[in-house]
Amino acid sequence: MKILVPIDGSALALVALRHVIMLLQAGLRAELVLANVQPPANLYEWMRTPDPRALSEIAEAAGQHALETAESLLRDAGLDATEVLVTGDPAHALLELIESEGCDMVVMGSHGGSALRSALQGSVSQAMVHNSPVPVTLVKPAEATETSPASLAEVDDVAGESADA
Template sequence: MKILLPVDGSELSLVALRHAIHLVHQGLRAELVLANVQPPASLYEWMRAPDPRALTEIAEAAGQHALQTAESLLREAGLDATEVLVTGDPAHALLELIESEGCDMVVMGSHGGSALRSALQGSVSQAMVHNSPVPVTLVKPAEATETSPAGLAEADDVADESADA
């Protein structure tokens, strides 16, 4: 099984990564793919730095920075992962990575907000659940009192949703 793990550097994405690490330590045989998606350069960025190479270098540096903590967590857990940095709309890029990397599942963070908030925000996690050709596991953040010593959410805080193809 190959699991796509979107990482944006947020604590929420690291909670999802910790969940995947826990699954592997519990016996799930899986290859992990860490993915960071950088948004395309804005018009303002193009005006400030019109050199495409400079903008690419800035995006790559931001992506590497976002992956640093995830890499550290994997090293501490004794696990390896393939790392992928791409630029584009996050939901579309992740959907393309599912296919290009041959992923069987996605594990990602979810804010767990209301349907109205998700609709207004254009949630990446909601787009993944609705459009992914593979199952998507959404890991919600746990309250400080509901977190195990390893920082993993209790079972009630994990929602496993299978996306329609």
């Protein structure tokens, strides 16, 4: 089994990764694919840095930075993963990665917002649930069913502690 875990640098993504680590430590046999999707450069970025190679290097550095804490969590757990950095629309890029990496499932963080909020914001997790050819598990923070800024701050504190460890 191969599990795709999108890592965007947020505390919610790390909650999902911790969930997968727990499953692996409990005996699940699976390979991990950590994926970071960087958005394409916008017009302002093209105007400031018209060199495509420089923009690519900036996106790669941002993706590597987003993956650092995830790498640390895996290292501490004695696990490893394949890392993939891509540029594009997050939902579409993740759907393509499912196929190109041969993933059997996706585990990702979710704010746990309402359907209306997801529709208005264009939630990546909702797009994955509706369009993925493989099962998608959404992991919400345990602190709240509807994530508030206060509960996200608590998750960020926990993420910061593990990054410092």
